[in-house]
Amino acid sequence: MVDRLTSLDASFLYLEDPDTPMHVAGFLVLESPRGGLDHEDLVELVSSRLPLVPRFRQKVVEVPGHLANPAWVDDPDFDVTYHVRRSALPRPGTEEQLLDLVARLTARPLDHHRPLWEMYLVEGLADDRIAVVTKTHPALVDGLTAIDIGQVILDDAPVPADRPAPADDWRPRRPPGPVALVWEAVEEAVQRPTAVLDTVRTATGDLRATAGRLLGTAGSVLTALARTTVRPAPTSPLNGPIGRQRRVAVARADLEQLKGVRRVLGGTVNDVLLATVTGALREWLLSRGEPVVGSTSVRALVPVSVRPDDTDLDDPTGGVVSSLLLDLPVGEPNPRVRVARIGYAMRGAAQGGQSVGAGTLVALSGFAPPTLHALGARAASGLSRRLFNLVVTNVPGPQQPLYASGARMLEVFPVVPLARGQGLAIGLTSYDGTVYFGLNADRDSVSDVDVLADLIEQEVADLVETTTQGPPAPQPPPARRAPTRRTRGGAAGGD
Template sequence: MTERMTAADVSFLHRETRTSPQHVGGLALFDPPPAGFDYDRLVRLLEERITLAPRYRQKVRAVPGNVANPMWVDDPSFDITYHVRRSALPRPGTDQQLLDFCARILARRLDRSRPLWEIYLIEGLAGGRVAVVTKTHEAMVGEDGGIDLAQVILDAAPTPRRTVEAIWVPGPEPTALHLLRDAVGGIARRPVALADAARLNARDAAAVVDRVGSLVGNVASVGTALLRRPQHSPLAVSLSEHRRLAVARTRLDDYRRVRETFGGTVNDVVLAVVAGALRGWLLARAEALRPATTVRALVPVSVTDTAADTAAAAVAGDGRADADPLGADVASTGVVRPLLVDLPVGEPNPVLRLAQLRYAMASHKASGRAVGAERLTSLSGFAPPTLHALGARATGGLTRRMFSLVVTNVPGPQFPLYAAGARMTEMFPIQPLADGQALSIALSSYDRGVYFGINGDRDAVADIALLPGLVEESLAELVAAAAEPVAARAAGATGWQDTAAATRAAPGSRRRPPRGGDSPATSPSTTSSKPSRPPEDRT
């Protein structure tokens, strides 16, 4: 079986460099069943179910001369034992040893002469646990029908569902001449495809026209940002080839409690927690933060219409959190688009940070400024592959000017999952780093928990171990605020001293005390509960 790669998939291949591999990772921890969970059991499980994800037995073949997009073709020499690997930690098998190991294997690029994925079974963890680390190239997992191997091997019950290993006969690998002939035929048919796409998008023209006015302001501001000299930021660096990882564990009920008190969505609370953690990290580095300082993040959100939002809220009852554990902004269905969000890291009051983010997210949703991602993909498909490569590389070079980091969250099931009888206890997503950006934050909810995977450049973020504690501290501030009596919250921000500052100022602490202007008592923004206007000062 052969299939032409989409424009989006090709862009991921061209975006990849020696220092910025473009594969998504995952770290899952399991409690083995009494019968055990070993390498042979994992290989058998994958052999039985890999038919459900046929892309994982295909590799990429380039077209001679790059006259068309590469092809997905069956790998006639597919060897599952090459992709499923085994390792073990030395005693005592701590979490830090596991993270160091994961950082090393996730920093390495995948072999493009083979299917673009790997799975590692890691034994020797303390407490008899085992870990499974996955690496899957972003070109393998698309928006339309993309399946990850984690979906294939996991079951909702300890007893695995019955599957039968299907007989697989790889299709003949096309020759270079066949690939070239097929590409030339596709070019000849391209005018017809262009006319079909034009008709398909004509019905969207009227809807796009009435958005042009609002889009002009955004385009102008983005253009100004690109022309302006970027400010110094510890998040904008030249990447090395090595990584550091950190993970944080929080409880979903805490986010819901904050949402029920202050309104908004669970996703708003998540962003407020991330903003608070980044604030503490920047202060620990003695970065000067004014009340108006922000960090611009790229946050993928789903594009839904008002009717769909209303229906989801009606089904969920109070909230969005029951239908979507991480809020209504990220959904398992619908078109996902990137959204630029300014995280108010200069605001010392956690409640006001949340209020500003609620206001910003509500404004984005109300504006309706969205063009479906599938439309953009279909239009970009008419550009020659060479232009796709140049466009992807140019975009990668501009990211440090447009946003400082990526924050992704994905709702997961709120019940335990199993792999061959082994219960998965925790799951941490790992997002790749964009070229020139030192940090990425990914999180996922699972079985009443919210798990953060934090990926950083090894040289630029040597203090990444601070971030998990700062995430927990930032959430604890909001939970404490939600527990305050209404009268105390209405009295103002005088009781909201930055608890992170106290920790940093403690004797023997590695963190430095905050600079002037960081105290809520001296910050002008703490004298009003109204969200401030989007500031200009970005880190």
């Protein structure tokens, strides 16, 4: 029997189009080690780690007539050098040049006739640095505990401790032909007739119905849809038709400074980060001449880690991912009040039934965290303009240096995909004492995304300044306590 894609993963492929490639991207900035790190070194490193991620040597084949979901098969022509590529920046190798390259690579869809991932070694950065850009399709790594190739190339020491290398006796199995695929599909249809209906719904783009049946969450899906239909997302310049080209911008924040703000204002580091994004969006809207009044808000889809009370808080894979539809109070001019309002809204949403569980969220928006970094968001079939204005993902990363073949990773930036009709997505991750913001935007409708990135850093500076002086922040009413679950703040990994 073939290893078949779930209806959900198949939906990701069917709903992808040239304007909205679905892969999750990111880039690492590395310090060039002594002796350098060239393309051959990276190819050798990736090749040695491929046994840890066997799916990365498989491709997707469709069943004729869509009689069943597509299947995973070994790629008999797998060539690691096709997937691990080489690029370079012209002198002087500035960050602006790197971001322009990342934007162009991000905008380019993956080849669905090959394994659904790519990696680029980028040479020529200033200050003797190199970069690695990764692109991975969510269908390839489909679970909370799954890892992708960008993670397995990293070690916690310049010279990894001696450990047995994974055996690599991989030999591609002969892929089934069209007749065999059809025959297996017919056998499955006889054994499980409902599979045919699921396949038809998936192929025709009925993602909500398919994922609801698959995950047993149809009731939750309908409830969430009813709630958001009654109260649609606010009108925003962030939403509208988008094209195929992207712009990428970045921002940085010191993690200890953010923790200091949290200690003064209360809440979590995640609350502080969301307030930072909110304040930056406020100033960005004003810079564009958009009307901003006290009641103005922007709705964000915000994934968070939800853990049972007995889960180890230091374990990034413990618990599950849930997401909140959160109205960011961009109309609030006081940064202290913004933090308090967001913290109150986060607790109320998580404990008052407004959170969207991981399974339901997939059915609504295509969110499928593909790695331990849990970065990814994609709205399905035009739903995003009705449900939310943008996605803001914030996940914890390691707080000690990591290395790739001896090259120390200096920075890491996520690049979250855009949904249809969604002009901006913001990804955050923390690493070695710094929070890194990656902003992915439609090139035309959000052409000034670099301004927004600058405003994020300015908002962090303003929050740090305002918490070193002045009266304490106003405290909102206490939220109801949840009996068994609680949310964990993102980048710092602490409440």
